[in-house]
Amino acid sequence: MKNVIAGASLSPGLASVECSASAGYTTVGIVDYGMGNHASVTHSLRDLGYRVRISKDKAALDAVDVLILPGVGAFPSAMAALHQHGLVTYLQEQSRRQRPIIGICLGMQLLASASYEHEYTVGLDLVPGEVVPFPAKSWHIGWNTLECIQKDPLLQLSDGQAFYFNHSFKYEGPVEYQACVARHPDAFAAVIRRGSVIGLQFHPEKSQIAGKALLKNMIAGLTSEHVKNPC
Amino acid sequence: MLKKRLIGVVTVKNGWAVQSFGYRRYLPLGKPECLVENLDRWGADEILVQAIDRTNGDKGPDFELLDRLARLGLDTPLIYGGGIRSVDDGVRVIQCGADRLTVDALLHDDLTVVRGLANRLGAQAIIASMPLNMRKDKIEWLEYRRKANDTLDDDVMTMISAGVVSEVLVTDWEHEGQPNGFDARLVQDFPLRHVPLIAFGGLSEPEQMIALLKESNLAAVAVGNFLSYREHAIQKYKEALAGMPLRASTYESDFSLLADV
Numbered sequence: 001m002k003n004v005i006a007g008a009s010l011s012p013g014l015a016s017v018e019c020s021a022s023a024g025y026t027t028v029g030i031v032d033y034g035m036g037n038h039a040s041v042t043h044s045l046r047d048l049g050y051r052v053r054i055s056k057d058k059a060a061l062d063a064v065d066v067l068i069l070p071g072v073g074a075f076p077s078a079m080a081a082l083h084q085h086g087l088v089t090y091l092q093e094q095s096r097r098q099r100p101i102i103g104i105c106l107g108m109q110l111l112a113s114a115s116y117e118h119e120y121t122v123g124l125d126l127v128p129g130e131v132v133p134f135p136a137k138s139w140h141i142g143w144n145t146l147e148c149i150q151k152d153p154l155l156q157l158s159d160g161q162a163f164y165f166n167h168s169f170k171y172e173g174p175v176e177y178q179a180c181v182a183r184h185p186d187a188f189a190a191v192i193r194r195g196s197v198i199g200l201q202f203h204p205e206k207s208q209i210a211g212k213a214l215l216k217n218m219i220a221g222l223t224s225e226h227v228k229n230p231c
Numbered sequence: 232m233l234k235k236r237l238i239g240v241v242t243v244k245n246g247w248a249v250q251s252f253g254y255r256r257y258l259p260l261g262k263p264e265c266l267v268e269n270l271d272r273w274g275a276d277e278i279l280v281q282a283i284d285r286t287n288g289d290k291g292p293d294f295e296l297l298d299r300l301a302r303l304g305l306d307t308p309l310i311y312g313g314g315i316r317s318v319d320d321g322v323r324v325i326q327c328g329a330d331r332l333t334v335d336a337l338l339h340d341d342l343t344v345v346r347g348l349a350n351r352l353g354a355q356a357i358i359a360s361m362p363l364n365m366r367k368d369k370i371e372w373l374e375y376r377r378k379a380n381d382t383l384d385d386d387v388m389t390m391i392s393a394g395v396v397s398e399v400l401v402t403d404w405e406h407e408g409q410p411n412g413f414d415a416r417l418v419q420d421f422p423l424r425h426v427p428l429i430a431f432g433g434l435s436e437p438e439q440m441i442a443l444l445k446e447s448n449l450a451a452v453a454v455g456n457f458l459s460y461r462e463h464a465i466q467k468y469k470e471a472l473a474g475m476p477l478r479a480s481t482y483e484s485d486f487s488l489l490a491d492v
C-alpha cells in the first residue's frame with residue numbers, strides 16, 4: 001500500500017492509519033443492487049488490502065465482515081431496486097444483528113427513514129431521520145471539511161480533513177445520530193451513525209488519501225467492535 | 232466550508248491527449264490515461280477529460296477511453312465531456328465511472344436532452360460548457376462546429392438560471408494555450424451572478440488565479456496545457472495559491488516513509 005502524507009507534514013491521523021494492524025483477511029461486501037458504479041470503491045478497498053466481494057446474493061453477503069451500500073442516482077429508484085432484489089428486509093436484519101454496514105452518498109441516504117426526493121419514499125429506516133433538499137433547491141459540490149460533533153474514535157482522526165461531496169439532498173434527524181457535520185453554509189449531517197451502521201454523505205473513494213484513511217479507520221474499528229460484541 | 236477547486240484538464244483528440252491552442256492548433260502529448268494518472272497522483276481537486284472530436288461525425292461519447300480510465304481506479308472525481316447526444320449517453324457515461332459530465336453541442340441542439348439529463352442524474356452532475364470571448368466589451372458564445380460567434384442565447388441562460396445545470400465551464404477559447412491569457416471579464420461580466428463558474432483557457436499564472444478566485448461567482452479554476460512538462464504541477468500551483476480557499480496540496484508516495492509497526 002502507498003504511504004500517504006497530507007499537507008507539508010505527516011498527519012497524525014493518517015500515520016495512525018498506516019501503522020494500524022494489517023488489513024489481514026477482512027472481507028468487505030459491496031451490496032450490488034444495480035445502482036451505481038462500484039469500480040472506484042472496489043479499487044480503494046483493494047488498495048487498502050481488503051478482499052472485496054460484490055454481490056446481491058444473501059449467502060455471499062453473509063460471509064463478509066463489513067457491508068458497503070453504495071449508490072448513485074435517485075432515492076425512489078434505489079429503494080425500488082433494493083426491494084426488487086429482496087435486500088430491504090435483509091439489510092434491516094443485518095442491522096439488528098449489529099453487523100457493520102457503511103452507506104456511501106445515496107447509500108447513506110437510503111439508511112434513513114424516508115426521503116422527499118421526487119416523491120415521498122420510505123427508506124431502510126436503520127437510522128431515524130429524513131432526507132430533504134438543500135434550501136432553494138441548491139446543491140453541494142466539491143471538497144468540504146468534516147467537523148466531528150460526537151466523540152467517535154472511528155471518525156475522530158478525520159476531523160478537519162476535506163472530503164468530496166456531490167449531492168443536492170441531505171439527512172435531517174436526531175442530533176444523537178449525527179456524528180460529523182459540514183457547512184454549506186449551515187451545518188448539515190455529513191456522517192450519521194447508529195450502532196454499527198454508518199452513513200457517509202461524501203465519497204471516500206473519491207477523496208484521495210483522506211478518504212482511504214477514513215475507510216480504513218471505519219472498517220478496522222467496526223470489525224474490531226463486532227468481534228468484541230458478537231451478536 | 233466548501234472549498235474552491237483546482238481542476239486538471241486533459242484534452243483528447245483522435246484518442247490522443249493534446250495541447251490545444253485557440254481551438255485550432257493541436258500538439259500531441261501522449262496517452263490520456265497517463266496524464267490522468269498524473270493528475271490523480273498529484274491531488275487535483277477534479278479531473279476534466281474533454282474529448283473534442285466526438286460530436287463532429289456523431290461518434291458519441293468515447294466509452295473506450297472511459298473504460299481505460301475506470302481501470303486506473305482513480306481516487307479523484309472525474310468529469311467527462313464529448314459526444315453526449317442523449318440521456319442514455321449521459322447515463323452510460325456516469326455508469327462508466329464519470330462523476331459528472333459537460334455538455335456543449337447540446338446547448339445549441341436540444342435543451343430538452345439537457346433537462347432530461349438533469350432529471351435523471353441530478354443537476355449536480357451536469358456542467359454547461361461554453362466557449363466564450365469578449366468582443367467590444369460584450370460576451371460572445373462560440374458555436375465551435377460552425378466556428379461562428381453568437382450572443383448568449385436567452386433560452387440557454389434561462390435554463391442555466393433555473394438550476395438545470397450546476398455550474399458553467401467558461402472557456403476563453405481565443406486565449407486557450409496562451410500564457411496569462413484568460414480574460415477575467417468573462418467571469419466578472421457573466422450575466423448570471425448566482426451561477427457558479429469554472430474558468431478555463433489561458434490560465435497559467437498563480438497571480439491570475441488568485442484574482443479570479445476572489446470573485447464570488449467563481450467555484451473553480453481549470454488548467455490544461457500548463458500542467459504539462461513538469462512533475463507535481465498541481466501541488467506547485469496549490470503551494471503558490473496558499474491563502475486561497477482551496478484544499479491543501481496532498482502528496483502520495485510509493486516509497487516507504489514509515490517503518491512498519
